[in-house]
Amino acid sequence: MQETQIKPAENLAQTAAPARSRKFLIKLLIDLALIGVGIAAYFIFPDNLGFITRILIMIILVLSLDLVLGYAGVATLGHAALFGAGAYGAGLFAVYFSADPLLGLLVGAIVGAIIAFISGLFLMRAHGLTLLMLTIAVAQILQEIINKERAITGGSDGLLGIDMDPIFGIYAFDFFGKTGYLYALTVLVIVFFALKILVASPFGAMAKGIHESAPRMRAIGTPVYWRLVGIYTISGFIAGIAGAVSAQVTELVSLEAFGFALSAEAMVMLILGGLGRLYGAIIGTVIFMVVHHTAASIDPFNWLFVIGTMVLIVVYFVPEGFMGLPVKLRRWLRWQK
Amino acid sequence: MSVGMNVGMEVKNLQMHFGGIVVADDINLTLKPGDRKALIGPNGAGKTTFANLLTGNLTPTGGSIHLDGQNIAHLRESQRVKAGVAKTFQITTLFKKMSVRENIRLPILERTGLGTKMFKKAEAYPEVEAEVEQMMTQFNLRAHADIEVHELAYGQQRLVELALTLALKPRILILDEPSAGVAASDSHMITDAIERLPKDLSVLIIEHDMKLVFKVANKIIVLVNGAILCEGTPAEIGKNQQVRDLYLGARHDT
Incomplete structure (x- = not known):
């Protein structure tokens, strides 16, 4: 009722603000709803917590990939290198030093970041196919190092003997995975909001700029290479978190953590959901893993066929991924009229 | 040349060769604050290479580039860019x-x-x-503020490029063919924008459009085969028989 009394000139200047805050409110509601879904799943699927926890961990990994591939436009097929680094970092730390989960989480994240920084120093100089090959190579080299050092890492048998302490000394990891689920959910929520802030920041805008045109970024004085190394390092930190949570919740790390399949699946999930949007990482991972899970339980031999078909359809009809669907639908409906 | 503030850019004996192929042959050039110099020359004369040598996209194999007394080669x-050299593509x-x-924000x-x-x-x-x-006000872009640039007409995209380059507050501005690809009906926008550039800015324009060159430049440098053929005012260059034969011939023959 007060708005009506504002003079036209002031009114004009202030119309932008309410529209922006309404948009902000809608986004906040969506985020809260997503967290609500996460909490609801805990009560609705008490027998499937292990599987849903795997989804949550995968979302963290795919979010970290979105930062590199979706925002900065750097194609990598070796993101498992960073996941594996975090998983073995946290796992080995738990076995040999301290079984405190939060300390282990930090260690996993830092190991992921260090590996990303070191490999990023030469990866970020490469482009295209060369880059893809090199990213695969980094993951394979790390996998082989862990495999050879079996006295410490357990080699191909996997790293056994992880026995996590309770979180804060109170919440023990239970057999049904209840604590593990809530732990993973909490970590995911924190990572998600941290990434939301990051991609909206000047640093995030620069990443998008590099994606759009690296030559132009150089021409405005941006040290593109070092920015990319920075982005890759942050991504490694988050992928390391994903690996660490995985190691802690399952209390097992295997060489598969460095596997090519994991890198490739993460990329497919991201493309399914939509690049460069964060929400795409969530929706793509959920759809991929649920379809995978369902198809594999119906037909354990041919489930890949279902996944393959789904990817084909999405890439062909909605190249922007599931996140592009609303826009596509709206355009289609308008066209029908 | 004395070391001090704002004395512009001085290029001395700049050399660049790719193996045996010389693309910049002993180029000397000064750009003082307020200069509007145009670099012209036939295709393949090494104009863009020279621009790339100035911006650092390429590293010269010899010679020096001094900006306000400091070698930036x-x-x-x-x-x-942080030292003050900016370019448009x-x-x-x-x-x-x-x-x-x-x-423009980036x-x-x-x-x-x-x-x-x-x-x-x-x-x-x-x-x-x-x-x-x-x-955005300076370049008449306010009406398009929230439109994605790929939806703009090419001439306006040119203005956006000029705006984001000037947002770097450069002291040396290199414009690589600013009117290339712009519709003839829009080319006045580019000319206007160049004429309204800050007075103390040194500008080097690489351009094919002679109308634009003769309108905005106060000195013209002719580059042939990676070497400077001659430098002079538009009037001098217009009269130079060598240049007319080599480059302007077709257009200026009577």
Whole structure:
């Protein structure tokens, strides 16, 4: 009722603000709803917590990939290198030093970041196919190092003997995975909001700029290479978190953590959901893993066929991924009229 | 040359060769504040190579580039931008899927050292936003502020490029064929924008469009086979028989 009394000139200047805050409110509601879904799943699927926890961990990994591939436009097929680094970092730390989960989480994240920084120093100089090959190579080299050092890492048998302490000394990891689920959910929520802030920041805008045109970024004085190394390092930190949570919740790390399949699946999930949007990482991972899970339980031999078909359809009809669907639908409906 | 503020750019004996092929042969050039020099020459004369040598996209194999008394020949492109050398591209190179506002915001964030800030929103810096608004006003782009640049006409994209380059507050501006690809009906926009550039800015224009060159340049340099053939005022160059034969011939023959 007060708005009506504002003079036209002031009114004009202030119309932008309410529209922006309404948009902000809608986004906040969506985020809260997503967290609500996460909490609801805990009560609705008490027998499937292990599987849903795997989804949550995968979302963290795919979010970290979105930062590199979706925002900065750097194609990598070796993101498992960073996941594996975090998983073995946290796992080995738990076995040999301290079984405190939060300390282990930090260690996993830092190991992921260090590996990303070191490999990023030469990866970020490469482009295209060369880059893809090199990213695969980094993951394979790390996998082989862990495999050879079996006295410490357990080699191909996997790293056994992880026995996590309770979180804060109170919440023990239970057999049904209840604590593990809530732990993973909490970590995911924190990572998600941290990434939301990051991609909206000047640093995030620069990443998008590099994606759009690296030559132009150089021409405005941006040290593109070092920015990319920075982005890759942050991504490694988050992928390391994903690996660490995985190691802690399952209390097992295997060489598969460095596997090519994991890198490739993460990329497919991201493309399914939509690049460069964060929400795409969530929706793509959920759809991929649920379809995978369902198809594999119906037909354990041919489930890949279902996944393959789904990817084909999405890439062909909605190249922007599931996140592009609303826009596509709206355009289609308008066209029908 | 004395070391001091704002004496412009001095290029001395600049050399560049790719193996045995010489693309810049002993080039000497000065750009003083306020200069409007045009670099012309036939295709393949090495104009764009020379521009790339100045911006740091290529590193010269010999010679020096002094900016206000400091040799910048060994600096990387991003460092030269920070030293004050900026350029526009022959083919517009913009952030196509970003709005005009976002395009202009990036160089300002970078110049002011805010490019690595991670915790505040990119649009949350009032002094940066004020400058974005001012640049958009200066280049008549306010009406298109929130339109993605790939939706703009090419001439307007050129203006966005000029705006985001000037947002770097350069002292040396290199315009690589600013009117290339712009519709004839829009070329006046480019000419106007160049004429309204800050007075103390040194500008080097690489251009094929002689109308534009003769309109905005006060000195013309003719480059042939990587070497400077001659330098002079537009009137002198217009009369120079060598230049007419080599380059302007077809157009200026009576």
